[in-house]
Amino acid sequence: MAVWRFWITHRSELGLLIEQHVLLVFVSTLAAMAVGVPAGVAAARRPRAGRAILSIASAAQTVPSLALLGFLLPLPFIGGIGPRTALVALAIYALLPIVRNTVTGISTVDPAVVEAGVAMGMTDRQLLWLVQFPLALPSIVAGIRVATVIGVGTATIAAAIGAGGLGEYIFRGLAMVDTTTILAGAIPAAALALAADGSLAWLQQRMTSGRTTPATAARAVAATLVVLAVGAAIVYAAPRRETIVIGSKNFTEQVILGELLAQAIEAEGGSVTRKLNLGGTFVCDRGVRAGELDAYVEYTGTAVSAVFHETVPRDSQRAFERARALYASAGVTALDPLGFNNTFAVLVRASDAGARGLRTIEDLRPVAAQWTPGFGHEFLQRDDGYPGLVRTYGLRFASQPRAMELSLIYRALADGQVDVIAGDATSAMIDALHLTPLADNLHYFPPYDAFPVVRTASLLRHPEIGRALKRLAGRLSDADMRAMNAAVDVQHRDVNVVVREFLARVSAAPPL
Amino acid sequence: MIVRFDNVGYQYPGRAPALVRVSLAVEPGEIVALVGRSGAGKSTLLKLVNRLLLPTSGSVAVEGRDTREWNAIALRRRIGYVFQEVGLFPHMTIEENVSIVPRLERWPPERARARAHELLTLVGLDPAGFASRRPRELSGGQRQRVGVARALAIDPPILLMDEPFGALDPVTRAEVRHELAAVQKRLHTTIIVVTHDIAEAFALGNRVGVIDGGELLALGTPVGVAQSSDPRIRAFVAAQPPPPPD
Numbered sequence: 001m002a003v004w005r006f007w008i009t010h011r012s013e014l015g016l017l018i019e020q021h022v023l024l025v026f027v028s029t030l031a032a033m034a035v036g037v038p039a040g041v042a043a044a045r046r047p048r049a050g051r052a053i054l055s056i057a058s059a060a061q062t063v064p065s066l067a068l069l070g071f072l073l074p075l076p077f078i079g080g081i082g083p084r085t086a087l088v089a090l091a092i093y094a095l096l097p098i099v100r101n102t103v104t105g106i107s108t109v110d111p112a113v114v115e116a117g118v119a120m121g122m123t124d125r126q127l128l129w130l131v132q133f134p135l136a137l138p139s140i141v142a143g144i145r146v147a148t149v150i151g152v153g154t155a156t157i158a159a160a161i162g163a164g165g166l167g168e169y170i171f172r173g174l175a176m177v178d179t180t181t182i183l184a185g186a187i188p189a190a191a192l193a194l195a196a197d198g199s200l201a202w203l204q205q206r207m208t209s210g211r212t213t214p215a216t217a218a219r220a221v222a223a224t225l226v227v228l229a230v231g232a233a234i235v236y237a238a239p240r241r242e243t244i245v246i247g248s249k250n251f252t253e254q255v256i257l258g259e260l261l262a263q264a265i266e267a268e269g270g271s272v273t274r275k276l277n278l279g280g281t282f283v284c285d286r287g288v289r290a291g292e293l294d295a296y297v298e299y300t301g302t303a304v305s306a307v308f309h310e311t312v313p314r315d316s317q318r319a320f321e322r323a324r325a326l327y328a329s330a331g332v333t334a335l336d337p338l339g340f341n342n343t344f345a346v347l348v349r350a351s352d353a354g355a356r357g358l359r360t361i362e363d364l365r366p367v368a369a370q371w372t373p374g375f376g377h378e379f380l381q382r383d384d385g386y387p388g389l390v391r392t393y394g395l396r397f398a399s400q401p402r403a404m405e406l407s408l409i410y411r412a413l414a415d416g417q418v419d420v421i422a423g424d425a426t427s428a429m430i431d432a433l434h435l436t437p438l439a440d441n442l443h444y445f446p447p448y449d450a451f452p453v454v455r456t457a458s459l460l461r462h463p464e465i466g467r468a469l470k471r472l473a474g475r476l477s478d479a480d481m482r483a484m485n486a487a488v489d490v491q492h493r494d495v496n497v498v499v500r501e502f503l504a505r506v507s508a509a510p511p512l
Numbered sequence: 513m514i515v516r517f518d519n520v521g522y523q524y525p526g527r528a529p530a531l532v533r534v535s536l537a538v539e540p541g542e543i544v545a546l547v548g549r550s551g552a553g554k555s556t557l558l559k560l561v562n563r564l565l566l567p568t569s570g571s572v573a574v575e576g577r578d579t580r581e582w583n584a585i586a587l588r589r590r591i592g593y594v595f596q597e598v599g600l601f602p603h604m605t606i607e608e609n610v611s612i613v614p615r616l617e618r619w620p621p622e623r624a625r626a627r628a629h630e631l632l633t634l635v636g637l638d639p640a641g642f643a644s645r646r647p648r649e650l651s652g653g654q655r656q657r658v659g660v661a662r663a664l665a666i667d668p669p670i671l672l673m674d675e676p677f678g679a680l681d682p683v684t685r686a687e688v689r690h691e692l693a694a695v696q697k698r699l700h701t702t703i704i705v706v707t708h709d710i711a712e713a714f715a716l717g718n719r720v721g722v723i724d725g726g727e728l729l730a731l732g733t734p735v736g737v738a739q740s741s742d743p744r745i746r747a748f749v750a751a752q753p754p755p756p757p758d
Contacts, residue, residue: 116599119562120613120662121588130612134603 002180003187010184018188019231020164024083025151025196026228028090030221032147036095037140040102041128044136050103057096065157066279068092073161073286081247081275081283081292086158086165093154094147101143105136138208141217145200152193156185160250161283162275162292166192171250171277178492244462247284247293248276253342253426256484257297259499261452264472267503268464281306288332294458295465299342299448303327303334312446316341319447333459335466336473337451340481344379344445345425345437346389347413353436360441361393364420373401374409374418384446389422392444410435425478428486437478450476475506514540514670514702515561519570522556530556532726533570540669543696543703545717546728547710547748553726554706558672561704562591574670589617592663592701596675598655600647606632606658607643613665631661636691653684660692664699671696673705677712689715710748714738722748 007014036057043050063071068089073079078088109132117131159167169185172178203217244265248258258276265272275293278284285307287293303323304312310326313319316337324334346361353359356367364371379385380403389395402418410429413421423430425437425448452469459466480502487498517536523529531553538544548554559565560572563579572579574587600609607628614624629639635657647655656677663671676692677685693716696703706723707713713720714734721731722745730737730745738749 110597110599110602112595112597112599113601115564116593116595116601119564119588119591119593119595120616121585122616123585126616131601135601 003183006180006184014184014188017164017166017168017185018192020083021152021155021166021189021192023228023231024086024090024155024158024163024165025148025192026224028087028155029094029144029148029151030225031087031091032094032098033144035091036098036143037102039095040099040140041106041133043099044103044106044132045128053099054103057099060092061096065089065093065154066160069157069161069279070282073283080290081162081278081287083158083163085161086155086163090151090154090158094151097143097146097150098140099143101139101146102136105139105143106132108139109135137217138204141200141204141207145197145204148196148200149193152189152196156189159277160279162247162278162287168277172255174250243271243273244294244458244465245273245275245292247278247287247296249280249284249296250277252428252489253481253485254297256481256488256495256499257338257450259495260472260476260502261295261297261469263496263499263503264468265462265465268468270462270464270468288453288455289330291455291457293455294462295452295454295469297338297450298323298334298453299450300337301343301446301448303453305446314443314446316447316449320449320451323451327453328456331456333454333456335452335454335469337449338472338476339450339474340426340476340478341447341449342424342426342481343440343448344422345427345430346440347410347421347423347430347435347437348419349413349416350434350436352419353438358436358438360439361389361395361444362441363438364395365393368395368397370398371419372399373397373420374404374412375401375422376406376409377403379422385422389444392442426481426485428482428489431479431482431486432490450481471506475509476502513537513573514575515704516573516576517557517560517570518573520560520567520572521569522553522560522565523568529726531560531567534723534726534728535570536721536728536731538702538704540702541700543705543716543718544721544731545713545719546704546706546721546723547713548706548708548723550708552723554708554723555674557723558593558674558704558706561670561672562588562593589613589666590668590670592665592668592671594656594659594663594671594673594676596678598659600655600658600662602647605644605646606637606650607639609647609658610661610665612662617666627665628661631664632658634664634691634695635661636687637661653680653688656680656684657688657691660688660695664695664701667699667701669702671701671703673703675707676705678707685712692716 039053043053069085072085072088073081079085113131113135114127117127122130155165156167156170158165159171166185166189169181173181173185207217246258246262246265248254255276258274262272262274278287281302284293284296284298288296298307300316300319300323301312304310304319304326308326310322313322320334320337327334348358358364375386380401386401404412409421410423410427410433412418413435414433429435430437454465454469484498484502487493488495515538517534520531520534521529522531534557546554546557556565560567560579561574563582563584566580574582579587601612604612607625610628610631611624614627619627629643632639632642637654637657647658650658660676677688680688695701705716717734719731720734720737722729722737724744729742730740737745740746740749
């Protein structure tokens, strides 16, 4: 079985990810208990404050997990890439079930029993500790159980911000559309959830029947804590060399590029920590500016428009110069572009291109009258999409363009349902389906040239970064990138190997 | 005078008065049984004694001191309370339940334990068989006895009992009542007991009072009350067999 083989070959990494996952859930749940149980007790004893506390906890619960991570990332002290932000987010999620069950547990203690306590002269505090709290414990443990199970699930998201855990495999698998990798993370995560649920259900049952006292339970928790703390010390505080942290966004091409930077730097003697598959442009940009990432690969169009909110110059060189200047003022250095441009590409079937001698978008003009185009929904709507394209190139197609899903559009062209599409210039599908990109000779599409962004401080401290990345400049053509994307996405080859083969070719080639 | 009600009125916020001008004086060592329909104000009267409630008019004095001046905790530690619902702590063993007040009073554990065993024996429950069991493993009658034992744990001078035997079958009720009488005789505890059952009131009380609509209609010996000519009291007595000759 493929998943089994994956686990065997990745067993040391798997162990580390499981440990990270358990730690994330355990520490965050413990923190939520430390806050949530006292808050729940206070809420149960003061109904007005209680309603406020419960609504805050409920509101926190409704924030989607990725959005919550997004909010937390830029905050000082708790934000940033890594486990800290994830722990805070997970603790916030764990809060509601714990608070709610504490309130329920305490307010549903039999009033006759409470009255008995008051009537025999218990102080408020004695009533709480001797009567209400012990009787509420099964309900509180039930809340902790719910919180833990939710936590095991939510912790998979933590990988998006580089906090590790089994989500690493899930995100990696999603990016590569590889079910085996997804399952390699999802199965142990589900097993962890079941194990946590089972053991806490057992504890809850024993407490309800009175066989386990709170003191015993506290000792069990303390013992588990010690074991995990030792594990944490091993995982997080292991002898740490001064490493260079390389990030990437969460799609195949980015993972390949992250691995490419990493291997190139390693070849120059640098020690690299990979934080690939991070949530997206925002997360990577945050990371590199806050010093949690040393480098990742960005695209000129994305940098100028999405990161710095400016209009992108149509000329590749000017766009890059603008990006470099903007980054420089943020303490980040833009190194020379790698060579390929991941922009929109107007694609036709290779057979048509050959038969009719099509090389540029302009060449479409004579044939457009007989052809049906197909575009993504967004491309059709945006003024800098389809309307501008036909205006700029003076195209008149036979029929209205068909609107279709981006993921289906390449297949639709190959199957002859449409005759011309706009796709991704480096898509693996271009070669796999024998498509031909037409040159954008009028520079209608903004350039998306890929280039490494590096923290200027890191560049000075680790000269090997500069040496390594200089060797990559201009070495990676559109065709190279398409081939590597195809190797990973279509042929399901290991990213490591694909990158290593490419670097071997680069070093064998004569210097530029 | 160990407990004294002086023109006491009590009204729950937004409701009709629960007690109206109740005056009552209880001698040490006496058993006063108050009888009335449910809702007549009996439980309210008991709660005024141990300061679970404070009177809205008039005053309640315990051991000569107004309950307003008592520290609530100190007052309650001097008063045992047995409820209809018993209110045993379900998470504690029988021994822990009975020894809770001694433990609150910081008795040494050994002494608290010995006291619990002594009391269990007193109410007819063998400590060897019952001490480590939990309330839910006991029958209703056994729980009621534990409730009595718990209320007596630190020899409180005053014992309040609210429908204490309501849940018991007649045979068990007679048994528990008999044991209570024996305990009272030995410890000379002052007892105020409220019930809706006039036969029970006649059987328990040195004096019997009748409460209706928040008013104390009569207070006297069982025979005196039984022979009252007040029609409202006759309505109670007529429904019941006459008190046993004492």
